[in-house]
Amino acid sequence: xxxxxxxxxxxxxxxxxxxATAVVGKTLESVNDWxxxxxxxxxxxxxxxxxxxxxxxxxxxxxxxxxxxxxx
Numbered sequence: 005x006x007x008x009x010x011x012x013x014x015x016x017x018x019x020x021x022x023x024a025t026a027v028v029g030k031t032l033e034s035v036n037d038w039x040x041x042x043x044x045x046x047x048x049x050x051x052x053x054x055x056x057x058x059x060x061x062x063x064x065x066x067x068x069x070x071x072x073x074x075x076x
Contacts, residue, residue, distance in 0.1 A: 009015035043051050
């Protein structure tokens with residue numbers, strides 16, 4: 005559900021419906037389960053390093069997509 009902010013019409017607030025709440029919970033549960041599986045045996049420092057590398061890779065991918073759009 006979305007709602008326009010009264011104080012600034014450019015702002016739209018997004019809310020999860022009651023029906024979607026169960027889906028969100030199940031999705032987060034699945035993400036946490038997979039994280040436990042793929043990071044088994046990693047130290048906290050290794051987990052943090054892996055997360056930072058994935059964030060950098062995602063940023064690189066986004067930068068590439070933005071650059072490519074400018075060439076079209």
